Amino acid sequence: xxxxxxxxxxxxxxxxxxxxxxxxxxxxxxxxxxxxxxxxxxxxxxxxxxxxxxxxxxxxxxxxxxxxxxxxxxxxxxxxxxxxxxxxxxxxxxxxxxxxxxxxxxxxxxxxxxxxxxxxxxxxxxxxxxxxxxxxxxxxxxxxxxxxxxxxxxxxxxxxxxxxxxxxxxxxxxxxxxxxxxxxxxxxxxxxxxxxxxxxxxxxxxxxxxxxxxxxxxxxxxxxxxxxxxxxxxxxx
Amino acid sequence: xxxxxxxxxxxxxxxxxxxxxxxxxxxxxxxxxxxxxxxxxxxxxxxxxxxxxxxxxxxxxxxxxxxxxxxxxxxxxxxxxxxxxxxxxxxxxxxxxxxxxxxxxxxxxxxxxxxxxxxxxxxxxxxxxxxxxxxxxxxxxxxxxxxxxxxxxxxxxxxxxxxxxxxxxxxxxxxxxxxxxxxxxxxxxxxxxxxxxxxxxxxxxxxxxxxxxxxxxxxxxxxxxxxxxxxxxxxxx
DNA sequence: ACCTGAACACCGTTCAAGT
DNA sequence: ACCTGAACACCGTTCAAGT
Numbered sequence: 387x388x389x390x391x392x393x394x395x396x397x398x399x400x401x402x403x404x405x406x407x408x409x410x411x412x413x414x415x416x417x418x419x420x421x422x423x424x425x426x427x428x429x430x431x432x433x434x435x436x437x438x439x440x441x442x443x444x445x446x447x448x449x450x451x452x453x454x455x456x457x458x459x460x461x462x463x464x465x466x467x468x469x470x471x472x473x474x475x476x477x478x479x480x481x482x483x484x485x486x487x488x489x490x491x492x493x494x495x496x497x498x499x500x501x502x503x504x505x506x507x508x509x510x511x512x513x514x515x516x517x518x519x520x521x522x523x524x525x526x527x528x529x530x531x532x533x534x535x536x537x538x539x540x541x542x543x544x545x546x547x548x549x550x551x552x553x554x555x556x557x558x559x560x561x562x563x564x565x566x567x568x569x570x571x572x573x574x575x576x577x578x579x580x581x582x583x584x585x586x587x588x589x590x591x592x593x594x595x596x597x598x599x600x601x602x603x604x605x606x607x608x609x610x611x612x613x614x615x616x617x618x619x620x621x622x623x
Numbered sequence: 624x625x626x627x628x629x630x631x632x633x634x635x636x637x638x639x640x641x642x643x644x645x646x647x648x649x650x651x652x653x654x655x656x657x658x659x660x661x662x663x664x665x666x667x668x669x670x671x672x673x674x675x676x677x678x679x680x681x682x683x684x685x686x687x688x689x690x691x692x693x694x695x696x697x698x699x700x701x702x703x704x705x706x707x708x709x710x711x712x713x714x715x716x717x718x719x720x721x722x723x724x725x726x727x728x729x730x731x732x733x734x735x736x737x738x739x740x741x742x743x744x745x746x747x748x749x750x751x752x753x754x755x756x757x758x759x760x761x762x763x764x765x766x767x768x769x770x771x772x773x774x775x776x777x778x779x780x781x782x783x784x785x786x787x788x789x790x791x792x793x794x795x796x797x798x799x800x801x802x803x804x805x806x807x808x809x810x811x812x813x814x815x816x817x818x819x820x821x822x823x824x825x826x827x828x829x830x831x832x833x834x835x836x837x838x839x840x841x842x843x844x845x846x847x848x849x850x851x852x853x854x855x856x857x858x859x860x
Numbered sequence: 861a862c863c864t865g866a867a868c869a870c871c872g873t874t875c876a877a878g879t
Numbered sequence: 880a881c882c883t884g885a886a887c888a889c890c891g892t893t894c895a896a897g898t
Contacts, residue, residue, distance in 0.1 A: 407862085429890065441891075443863055451891065502739055502785050505793055506800045512812050519814035533818050538779060538834040545782035548739050556742055563743045575749050577756035581770050596845070597775040604841030608833070644881085666871065678872075680882055688872065 407437060409447050413457035417494070420458060424555070425496025430454065452504075459500045460508025466490050468517045476524045481598050483517060484543045488594060491547035495555055498548035515540070527605060535605040542601065543594060550590040644674060646684050650694035654731070657695060661792070662733025667691065689741075696737045697745025703727050705754045713761040718835050720754060721780045725831060728784035732792055735785035752777070764842060772842040779838065780831060787827040 416433045430451055434441040448454050467486045469479040491498040507515070518539065522532045553560060572579050653670045667688055671678040685691050704723045706716040728735040744752070755776065759769045790797060809816050 430892090431890070440864055440866095442865080442893080445892075446862060499740060502782060503736060503789065505789050505796075506803065512807075512815055516812045516815050519818070523814065529817070532814070534830045534833045535837070536818075537830060538837065541782040541786065542775060542779045545739060545778040545785075548782075549778065552740065552742050559742075566743065570749075575753045577760065577769070578749055578753050580766070581756070581773075593771045593774060596771045600772070600775070600841030600845045601838060602841070603844045604837030604839070607840045607844060608837045667873090668871070677883055677885095679874080679884080682873075683881060 407439070407443060407447060409457060411437065412444060412447055412454070413461040416454055416458045417461045420496060421494050425499060428458075428496075455500050456504045456506060456508060459497065459504050460510045462490060462494055462497050463487075463508070463510035463514065466510065466514055468513065476521050477602060480518065480521045480525075480539070480602065481595065483514070483521070484539060484598060485591070485594065487514060488543050488547045488550075488591075491544065492550050492554070495551060498544060498551045501544050502548055522605070525602075525606070531605050531608060535601075535608075538605075539598065539601055542597060546590055546594050546597075553590075644676070644680060644684060646694060648674065649681060649684055649691070650698045653691055653695045654698045657733060658731050662736060665695075665733075692737050693741045693743060693745055696734065696741050697747045699727060699731055699734050700724075700745070700747035700751065703747065703751055705750065713758045714836075714839060717755065717758045717762075717776070717839065718832065720751070720758070721776060721835060722828070722831065724751060725780050725784045725787075725828075728781065729787050729791070732788060735781060735788045738781050739785055759842070762839075762843070768842050768845060772838075772845075775842075776835065776838055779834060783827060783831050783834075790827075 412433060415436045416428060419432055419436065420428050430441045430444055433454070434444055437443075444454075448457070466483075469482045473479065474482070491501055515536065518536050519532050522536060527535060556563070567579060570579075649670060652673045653665060656665050656669055656673065667678045667681055670691070671681055674680075681691075685694070703720075706719045710716065711719070728738055752773065755773050756769050759773060764772060793800070804816060807816075
């Protein structure tokens with residue numbers, strides 16, 4: 387009897403040797419698997435095994451696997467660095483921010499895929515988004531253009547990271563594709579085949595830098611159209 | 624005996640009632656399933672069942688499921704319309720082309736996902752790419768900018784289609800996300816929350832049109848830099 | 861409230877065996 | 880050469896049963 391009482395007390399304080407499950411510990415374990423072995427090796431069962439339980443146990447903390455995907459992504463986005471205020475011209479800070487985001491996505495095989503398929507944004511995604519909008523605002527971009535402009539920049543860089551990830555994950559078979567492109571086209575696709583010669587592994591970063599500049603120029607140059615639905619607004623006339 | 628001989632002859636001509644498997648028939652059956660039931664319901668086993676065989680039979684025509692994904696995507700891209708030559712200013716034709724591509728991707732749940740994850744481009748992807756490059760060329764865009772510019776336009780519109788697909792597939796839960804955004808942010812994410820008010824289902828098309836214009840402007844405005852690696856090239860000096 | 865094992869209804873892929 | 884059934888090694892998710 388006494389023994390049991392003592393055990394109970396001890397268990398309260400010492401149990402966290404095997405720390406209890408939590409959304410955070412699950413997300414970390416999952417991200418760890420993804421980083422090490424890739425998205426294809428990630429499963430609820432593997433995550434559970436890593437945490438010394440059965441898959442069913444995770445359902446207390448997570449509704450389904452796609453919610454887990456969301457947690458993983460946001461866990462990964464923690465390491466995107468927001469540029470310090472006024473550290474450089476706003477334009478450069480946008481590029482720094484987005485290229486840091488690009489690097490984080492590309493470091494984890496499948497992360498860019500997740501970013502493109504996850505529906506509800508997590509805390510860190512919002513942080514990045516807010517920062518980007520702030521920088522556009524600082525550059526004198528009005529609300530409307532912040533909306534589609536920020537969206538454009540983020541979508542482009544995410545897709546760009548997905549593209550880069552494909553090349554990295556393809557590994558060996560990369561050369562087969564290059565050969566295929568070189569041989570097939572020429573006659574029917576002169577422009578494509580002229581280009582594909584230049585495409586190289588890792589060149590994405592350079593392309594992205596050029597593209598981001600062009601997009602920002604485009605946002606700034608875009609004409610301010612008075613919305614048709616606001617024809618009664620006299621303040622802009 | 625005679626009966627068997629007759630049977631053999633008949634079988635040569637009449638057998639195609641159940642037409643033999645082929646890459647094309649497999650791709651069509653697969654696209655059909657995707658269009659009707661979504662990417663998540665698509666599997667080698669389902670495709671095989673639809674074709675009255677076992678999954679193992681498909682491996683004669685297809686190396687693995689990701690090759691099948693590639694076939695599906697290209698099958699879907701058949702219906703992207705290339706704008707007729709000189710039918711309108713090159714700028715408008717680019718927008719027509721890319722918005723048609725957008726529509727096709729968005730019509731099949733999961734197609735945009737496939738476009739973003741498929742590694743080697745199929746015939747129809749090349750067709751679209753070639754057309755886009757031709758239009759940029761027509762607009763006076765030089766080779767270098769065709770490269771990253773075309774890439775930029777294509778990646779953006781594909782990611783945009785993926786984003787739109789998510790909203791359509793989310794269906795009901797769409798409102799939950801909007802509520803979540805509205806309540807959570809405000810203090811910590813003033814800019815994001817100000818924006819999310821405006822985001823509506825189906826508004827992507829309008830956003831895409833604005834974004835494409837901005838990108839094209841950006842491409843045209845981008846300074847022609849002499850490549851550092853070509854400092855010996857005197858023809859540009 | 862949390863955890864568990866077993867079960868259900870699926871997967872992609874391989875392989876020996878048939879024609 | 881093509882097709883097949885059965886098997887292998889996995890999945891996500893549910894549920895009754897335990898604490």
